[in-house]
Amino acid sequence: MTNFSLYSVLACIVLDSSGKRIFAKYYDHPHQPGQNPYSSETKQVEFETGLAKKTHKDPTEVILYDGNLATFKECGDAVIYLIGPADENELLLHSLVTSIREALEMILGSSINKRTLLENYDILALTIDEFIDAGVVMQPDSTIVAGRVSRAPSQEASRQIDLSEQGILNYMSIARERISETLRQSL
Template sequence: MTSEYSVEAVLLLDKDGKRLFTKYYSPPHGDVQSHEQLQTLTTLKDQQTFEKGLAQKTHRQNGDVIIFDNKVVVYKTVVDVTLYVVGSFEENEVMLYQLVAGIKDALEILLKHSFDKRSVLEHFDLVALAIDEAVDSGVILEIDPVVIASRVTPAPAKESIAYGGVEINEQTISNVYQKWSQRAGKFFS
């Protein structure tokens, strides 16, 4: 039985299976069955064991979806980083695949098409925000990469009004009037 809490974890691992970014989710209000399944991944040691086994299983494979440790795992590898989305055994793998593709494409937009280990570590804040925009507490919020990226990127800086190459708030009234009269004189002559 699927629920709205369809994602158990989002992982970014390097080619050696070491974590770059991991986020594990559990339902907030007592979905006991899936919470019991997650009990095996509550400690750091259990999570790292799971991640290492997952990396070994998917290393040099051509597939996108596997069953690992009684969970559906959908993944995409780009250069030296693999993005994983982990769901319960009953979860819809097509929906999880759309999520992993959306996050991957959003990260490529945000990282300016240099989605690799170095870029992930340098722009960790953007990576974390993008994943948070896509998944919240295990609930899929967004799969469209353009929407995810647009919610993460900062708003453009408010452009100041400049006149003659100098911001208007840095000019005196006489300087503005002088420049205006010079331009107006050229216009009327």
């Protein structure tokens, strides 16, 4: 039977080479709450430990484990896993885990390892959130996600807004200048 649901990811997990958790996010189907078999932390740790043992030194990168499809990519001494339902398209999950690794390499440099991921945990979490939202693949392109995550805030966003009378007059003056400049260019 083919899976026609948008909810194609059950979990995104990053483990170190010894099977210890660096990052883990488990997704629950919003229309079927409580269906995720890994709802408790003890079940999650048990699943992650078994997954690490099963995939240790395994070159296949796509396996069936515990009734689910698991795809993974190694990054130095860390491994990124995507877990999906057994009837999910393995090419979709494999290309997504590859894109996640590529985006992290673009943002953090080519040497991704446990230490780098822990030091840049916010970047790791934000990158994965840009790819996957509530189990739905939102963006499969690594360059777009890397651009979104690594983009510095704009200068206007980082300025403090001056709400005093003088500040408002300054903003009105700037707006008047920009409008007149636009009108001059259009004539």
